[in-house]
Amino acid sequence: MNKNKVLSMLGLATKAGKTATGEFSTEKAVKSGKASLVLVAGDASDNTKKKFRNMCSYYQVEYREYSDKDSLGNACGKETRASLAITDEGFAKALSKQIDSIDYLEVQ
Numbered sequence: 001m002n003k004n005k006v007l008s009m010l011g012l013a014t015k016a017g018k019t020a021t022g023e024f025s026t027e028k029a030v031k032s033g034k035a036s037l038v039l040v041a042g043d044a045s046d047n048t049k050k051k052f053r054n055m056c057s058y059y060q061v062e063y064r065e066y067s068d069k070d071s072l073g074n075a076c077g078k079e080t081r082a083s084l085a086i087t088d089e090g091f092a093k094a095l096s097k098q099i100d101s102i103d104y105l106e107v108q
Contacts, residue, residue: 006066006098009091010039010075010084018088021076023048026083030059035085036092037062041069044082052083061085062092064099 013019020029029035030052040052042065049065056063066072073081086092 003067003102006095006102007071007075009095009098010072011077013086013088013091013095014076016088016091018086018091019076020085020087021073021078021081021083023083026052026085027055029085029087030055030061033059034087035059035061036089037064037086037096038083039064039066039072039086039095040083041065041067041072041081043068048082062096064096066099 010019014021020026020035026035026038030038038052038056038061040049040063053063069080069082072084073079076084086095
């Protein structure tokens with residue numbers, strides 16, 4: 001249920017024009033200071049995860065690993081996406097909260 005909520009919120013953010021999808025666009029959003037949250041697919045390559053983890057740490061942008069490439073892409077109306085950036089602070093906070101609550105529920 002919560003996983004669907006996160007993907008629905010991603011769809012809303014995309015329709016509102018508040019996402020940058022794909023590695024190049026995500027990197028550009030982070031480096032230009034527009035990104036509030038970066039999501040990387042759980043099935044992305046280790047190199048991609050490390051690249052964005054380090055970049056987000058350096059530029060002080062929230063970073064989360066979530067779902068898989070197909071689900072992230074479909075939520076944004078694209079094919080597959082290994083990474084995407086949320087450029088709106090409100091959407092970013094809401095998504096972070098939802099993702100963290102899913103992780104918390106799975107731990108218990």
